[in-house]
Amino acid sequence: MTIAVRTLDDAAWISVNDSRQVSVSDVWTLSRGVFCDCEPAYVLLKAFVDVGVDGPIVVADAIGQCLDCGTRDSIDRLPVGRIVDGDFRPYDPEGVQWRVEPDTENP
Ligand SMILES: [Zn+2]
Numbered sequence: 001m002t003i004a005v006r007t008l009d010d011a012a013w014i015s016v017n018d019s020r021q022v023s024v025s026d027v028w029t030l031s032r033g034v035f036c037d038c039e040p041a042y043v044l045l046k047a048f049v050d051v052g053v054d055g056p057i058v059v060a061d062a063i064g065q066c067l068d069c070g071t072r073d074s075i076d077r078l079p080v081g082r083i084v085d086g087d088f089r090p091y092d093p094e095g096v097q098w099r100v101e102p103d104t105e106n107p
Pocket of ligand 1: 042066069070071
């Protein structure tokens with residue numbers, strides 16, 4: 001199974017298998033410390049720098065800006081969705097998606 005991912009439209013979209021799936025201008029909720037000091041941080045994505053596949057997870061390098069404190073920085077390997085049975089299932093941008101230490105959560 002080959003998953004084709006790329007950015008489109010001047011880094012405004014992530015395409016998965018030639019279908020536009022994830023757009024910038026969504027606000028992602030990131031947990032404290034990974035982007036700025038806000039908890040959580042509401043980060044408006046400005047651009048996708050790169051996109052890749054890590055196992056079943058589609059990850060993006062992006063530029064974002066915190067809506068509260070104004071920090072503007074890059075985000076490395078933000079999980080934006082996953083591949084299930086060949087279909088892309090986007091994550092909910094409003095969920096806390098990204099942690100420096102994933103071990104801190106025990107599902
Ligand atoms: Zn902030």
